[in-house]
Structures are given as C-alpha cells and as structure tokens.
Amino acid sequence: MREVSRADVVLSGYGPVGRAFVAYLARRGDELARRHGVRVNVAAVRASSAQCLLREGEPVPPRSAWSPRAPLEDTLDRTAARVFVQAIPSSPRLRRHAAEEALVALRRGVHVVTATKSHLLSHWRDLDEAARAAGGMIRISGATGAALPAGDLSRTSLRGMGCTTIRACPNGTATFVLDRLAEGRSLDEAIREARRRGIAEADPSSDLSGADAATKVRLLAALAWGWDPATVEVRAEPVDEGASRAAPAAVARARRLRAVASASVDEPRLVRVRLEETEPGDPLRALVGPEKAVVFGCPEAGDVVVSGGRSSPLGAALALVKDTLEVTAPRTGFL
Structure with a gap:
C-alpha cells in the first residue's frame, strides 16, 4: 500500500x-x-x-x-x-x-x-x-x-518546444458577452444575463476592458519567457458599444468576434488585447459561452491548444x- x-x-x-x-x-x-x-x-x-x-x-x-x-x-x-x-x-x-x-x-x-x-x-x-x-x-x-491548466503548460510542459507566441481568450465573461451581442442583444442585456448566470461579477469592468485577459497573458508570458510582469506594457481594446455592431457583422461573414489577448517573443514585454474576427478552424472561434482557451504557437512543434476549465469559485x-x-x-x- x-x-x-x-x-x-x-x-x-x-x-x-x-x-x-x-x-x-x-x-x-x-x-x-x-x-x-x-x-x-x-x-x-x-x-x-x-x-x-x-x-x-x-x-x-x-x-x-x-x-x-x-x-x-x-x-x-x-x-x-x-x-x-x-x-x-x-x-x-x-x-x-x-x-x-x-x-x-x-x-x-x-x-x-x-x-x-x-x-x-x-x-x-x-x-x-x-x-x-x-x-x-x-x-x-x-x-x-x-x-484551465495553461500555467502548467507555460511553466514546464512547453520547455524546449520553441513557443514563440501566445493567443488567448482567458476571460469567460468577455466571450459570453460577445456571443450575446452577436445574437443581437444590447450590451446592457448581455451583461445582465452574464451576471444572472453567475459568469460576470457585480462589476465586470476588468473583464470587459481587457485588463483581466491581459493580466493572465502577462503571467503566462512570465512563466514561458521570463518576462517581469511589472515591466509589460498593455494595449487593450474594450468590449463596448462598438462591439454591439461588430459582433453581428462578424457572424454575417461566418466569423465570431473574440477579445484576444496576445504576446510574442518578437515584441518583448508587450501584451495586446484586440477584438478579432476569428475564422472557422481557429480554436478561439469555437469557444462557447464562458469557455476559455489558450493557443501556444510553436513553429516547429505545431500549435498547442488548451481549452475548457471551469470559471467559478x-x-x-x-x-x-x-x-x-x-x-x-x-x-x-x-x-
């Protein structure tokens, strides 16, 4: 025993x-x-x-x-x-x-x-x-x-794999709200539904501003590449009223609007959060509701994707x- x-x-x-x-x-x-x-x-x-x-x-x-x-x-x-x-x-x-x-x-x-x-x-x-x-x-x-075990991948599982980029939708609230906007809901309606389902906090500003997604990618980049998060610049595009128009327009082109946080070894100490129209085949497009995913770009090994994981206490x-x-x-x- x-x-x-x-x-x-x-x-x-x-x-x-x-x-x-x-x-x-x-x-x-x-x-x-x-x-x-x-x-x-x-x-x-x-x-x-x-x-x-x-x-x-x-x-x-x-x-x-x-x-x-x-x-x-x-x-x-x-x-x-x-x-x-x-x-x-x-x-x-x-x-x-x-x-x-x-x-x-x-x-x-x-x-x-x-x-x-x-x-x-x-x-x-x-x-x-x-x-x-x-x-x-x-x-x-x-x-x-x-x-979501993204931290484990960044810290140890990708050692020697030559990871050069991180693309992520690590904030379930932003993804959920964007999907509701794509259905024609207003921003206020989408936020209220996210709160009702226990997905969004009482104050979702950190989620919708891109700050939370940027924080998580700053930490993943620190684990993967040794960046000091305190020195990382963040450029974030928020989920706002403009997304209420952009999300349905993306659906009309068979795409889905996602708040994508990204970092690259070619742009040291910079994390961007942008609203991107993701195309069929992109793992970030396939997310449903509050699901999360991270795509680690490894040019020689191929992309490594981790998705799912419960967003809750x-x-x-x-x-x-x-x-x-x-x-x-x-x-x-x-x-």
Whole structure:
C-alpha cells in the first residue's frame, strides 16, 4: 500500500474560493491521499481580522468562534505548515498585503500556492528571489485561468518546444458577452444575463476592458519567457458599444468576434488585447459561452491548444488543490 504523507496548509481568504477549497478537501481528501500519496490538511484559516486553527479533520467553525488574527509567522510556526494558500481578492488595495504575506511564507521555506493575481504583477521578482533563496516553490494556476491548466503548460510542459507566441481568450465573461451581442442583444442585456448566470461579477469592468485577459497573458508570458510582469506594457481594446455592431457583422461573414489577448517573443514585454474576427478552424472561434482557451504557437512543434476549465469559485479552488498536491506529493518513477 502506498505510503501517505501529510501536508498542513494555512489558507488566507475564506470567501467563495477559500470555502470551496476547504469543502473539496473535506469531501475528497481520502481519495486524493490514496491517489497522490499526500493528505492535504487545512490547519488554519485566516481572514482580514480573524483566524481559526483546526485539528486534523475538524470543520471550520462559525466566524464568531474565530480568534483575532495573529502574525503570519506565528501561525506558520504553530501549524508547521508546508504550504501557504492565498485565496484573497485580486484588488489593488490588497496587493501589498498579499505580497508581504507570500514573502513571509517563502522566506520561512513554505511553498506558496495562489489564486491572487495583483501581487504577482507587482512583486514577481521579489517573490521569485525569495523562493529560490529558501528552496521553495510558487504555483499560480488559479491566477492564470482557474481550472484551465495553461500555467502548467507555460511553466514546464512547453520547455524546449520553441513557443514563440501566445493567443488567448482567458476571460469567460468577455466571450459570453460577445456571443450575446452577436445574437443581437444590447450590451446592457448581455451583461445582465452574464451576471444572472453567475459568469460576470457585480462589476465586470476588468473583464470587459481587457485588463483581466491581459493580466493572465502577462503571467503566462512570465512563466514561458521570463518576462517581469511589472515591466509589460498593455494595449487593450474594450468590449463596448462598438462591439454591439461588430459582433453581428462578424457572424454575417461566418466569423465570431473574440477579445484576444496576445504576446510574442518578437515584441518583448508587450501584451495586446484586440477584438478579432476569428475564422472557422481557429480554436478561439469555437469557444462557447464562458469557455476559455489558450493557443501556444510553436513553429516547429505545431500549435498547442488548451481549452475548457471551469470559471467559478470551484474551478479556482480545484486549481489550488492541484497546485498544493504538485508541491507536496512525492515525485518518483512516472510521477
């Protein structure tokens, strides 16, 4: 029988993604341990002003039973955590806090797994240097496309394959809205339907401006080519009222309008987001509703395409689970 090790985790953030992470591990922890040789145990959960420490298998108590939040150093020491998982919002207001906590963990030899994007854009070099100095790892699948494993491809799977371009529709809200516009809906109607279906957030401006798609491609390019995201210029075309006319016009030509984020080694440190009429045969044209896809252009190996992946709190939580297993599970033989 396979030997199973234990990986204690400190989770930062207990919103929809954090709760989905805890719930999935509670539901599938035994199966994951048997399959991957590591039992992931949430030893502590931290929120903005409070935290709770958990015994193995203990459910997260109501917030009223939590204690005041201790310094992260103390929580990591008390739990002997191997992994620090971040599931806090990717907001400018929390950028410095997210970076500081990730650096604290890395400098103590604790791996970092994050779905939070903001500090990756501003502190990439600092995080990388801290991880290398302490022999730790950072995994960011949840920040590059939730359950879509594009980050894994950029980081390792395309090594030596000569990838020179990235074309992506990594934002499901933009794709969904453009498809509704193509059907003749107004922009306001399309956004309302996206919200009703749980695809769009209350404020979809980051999705429709191209900022979110650009962020994800900045991170993919950083993994693939070593770019520092903080130095990358972004030129983005938004999904706006003009798209209400362009989307039906594209359909009339057997094409589909897509918000395509792209980067190329021939244009270092530049990410573009453009509304493109995609033609039959283009993997980005084939997307339906909130689906996502990334096309890695490899001139000698041929294009490598990854698509699908759930855009939801559960999808992001599954990416956190996958990355946590990846940094803690034994690596021998075919594994």
